[in-house]
Amino acid sequence: MPAAVVHPCSSDGLVGPIQAAERGLIKPILVGPQAKIRSIAEAEELDISPYPLIDVEHSHQAAEQAVAMVRAGEAEILMKGSLHTDELLHVVLNRNTGIRTERRLSHCFLLAVPTYARPFILTDAAINIAPDLITKRDICQNAIDIAHAMGSEEPKLAILAAVESINPAIPATLDAAALCKMADRGQIKGAILDGPLAFDNAADQEAARTKGIVSPVAGKADILLVPDLEAGNMLAKQLIFMAHAEAAGVVAGAQVPIVLTSRADSVRNRLASCAVAALLAKSKREGVIGHKAGGQ
C-alpha cells in the first residue's frame, strides 16, 4: 500500500515509516528535502535505498506534493512526518487542490485496554473541537468505516454523554437521540447505535442493567463517540496513561486515510496506526467504503 510520507525530517518521522515498510505494512514514498532525509537515515543507520524519495524544498511543499500524489492515485495513505498537523491538514482540506470528500475529517483512536473485553474505537478526541449534529454524523460514519475495514460487520456504537436520559440542558443527550434516529432512517449506515449512554453504561453491561437501561450497545460498545474534544481527549489520555491502553490513531474522511502519529507515540503504536491505515486504504481500494456523506 503506497504511502506518501510528508517531510520525514526527524528521527521519529523517518524511523516509523521505514519500520512499517520492513514489516510489510506500507510502501513509503518519502517526500521532503533530500539532503536532510539522507543525513537522518545515515545517523539512524536506516537503509532508505528501496524507497522512492521526492525532493522538495520545505514542509509546505512536501505537503502539497504528497497530496498531489494522492490525487493522482500514486499514494493511498498519507503519513505525517515532522511538520505541524495543522499545516498538513490545511493542504489536505484545500477546496481546489486538496483531498477532501463530502465528509468531515475526523480522528479515531483504536484502543485495546486490558480491562475491557474487546478493542474499541474512540472518536473524535483530536480534530473536531465542538462538533454539531451533522459533523457528529460524519464522525460516526468515519468510525464505522474503520470498524468495517477491521472486520466488524455491524459494530455497536455508544454515544457518550454525562447521563443516559434525555435532558434538554445537556445538548449531547439531544444529539445522541438524533444520531440514533438518523441510523433508523438510513442517514447513518452499518452500525447499531445507542445513546445517550454514560461511560459506565456504555462500558459495563451490569452498570446498565442496574440503571434499568435496555440497550443492544451497553457493555458491548465497539465505538465510543464522545460529545466534544475536551471530553474525548481526556478520556483517551486516561486510557493510554492510566488504564494501559495500546493505542493506534488514524484520520478518516479524506480521500485516503491519514496517519498523524506524534512524537509521544511508541514504536508499537506507530506500527499499529500504519496497519489500521493500510486496512482502511484496502477497503477503499476495494470499493467497500465510499466517500459520500450519509442521506440528505
Place this chain on the structure above:
Amino acid sequence: MPAAVVHPCSSDGLVGPIQAAERGLIKPILVGPQAKIRSIAEAEELDISPYPLIDVEHSHQAAEQAVAMVRAGEAEILMKGSLHTDELLHVVLNRNTGIRTERRLSHCFLLAVPTYARPFILTDAAINIAPDLITKRDICQNAIDIAHAMGSEEPKLAILAAVESINPAIPATLDAAALCKMADRGQIKGAILDGPLAFDNAADQEAARTKGIVSPVAGKADILLVPDLEAGNMLAKQLIFMAHAEAAGVVAGAQVPIVLTSRADSVRNRLASCAVAALLAKSKREGVIGHKAGGQ
C-alpha cells in the same frame, strides 16, 4: 361521574351537560347564577331539577367554585359552560388554589375518519402554541393516558414533522428523535413511539414502505403528535370539515379531565367529549393513571 359545569349560561352550555346526564355519561353539578340558569332551562324546556345547582354571581366565581369542588373531591370532571376558555384555565392553573399537576395541560382531539382504519388522537391542536421538548413529553404522556383509558394498552404514537429524516434546520425532527429516546429510557411510558414521520408515512403503511421507512408506527398510529399549534389546528380542522371526522375533545394534565366544547360543536361531538372525559376520570379514580410527569 360528578362533573362541575362552569357557568352554563347559554343554551349550548346547558343543553350539552343535561343531554350527557340523560345518557348516563355524567352527573352534572351546575355552577353559576341560579336565576339565569333556571330561565334558560325554562326556555329550552329542560328539567334541571335532578341536578345540584350552586348559585354564584358571575363566571369567574363559577370557575373558582367549580375548581374548589374538584379540589375537595366533589367533582371528577370539569366542564366549560359559557365563559372564555382562558378565564377557566387561569383558575385551573392557579398555583395555590388551582388543580394543576406536575404535568403541563394539553388538549387531545379524538377523531374517527371514514378513510382511516382506526380512531386516533391528535394532539396538541388547541392549548400549547409552540411546545418545547419537555412540554411535548407531557403532551405525549397525556395522550397516552387517554389512549389507555379508552382501552388501548400500548398505543402507537407518531411524531409528525414535514420530513421523516433528521434535519437540524427543522427542530421538530430533533424533538422527535429526543422523544423516541425518552421512551427508550422510560421518560415516557406506555406507548410505542416513532418519529419524525411525515403525515403520509404516519397515516399510510404503503407510503412508509415506498420511502424505505421501517417503523412499528407507520400506517398504524393511534396518536399523532403535531409539532405546534398552527400545524395541529389546521390538521384537526381539515379532518373535521373536509375529511368528515367525528370529533371529541378533552384537556388532560390537570387533576381531572376538562371538557372544553365550543359552540361550533355538534351535540354528537359534545356527548363524545363527555364520554371520553368520563373514561379518563374513571381511570384516574381507579389509580391506573397518575398525575406525575415522566422521569428526571
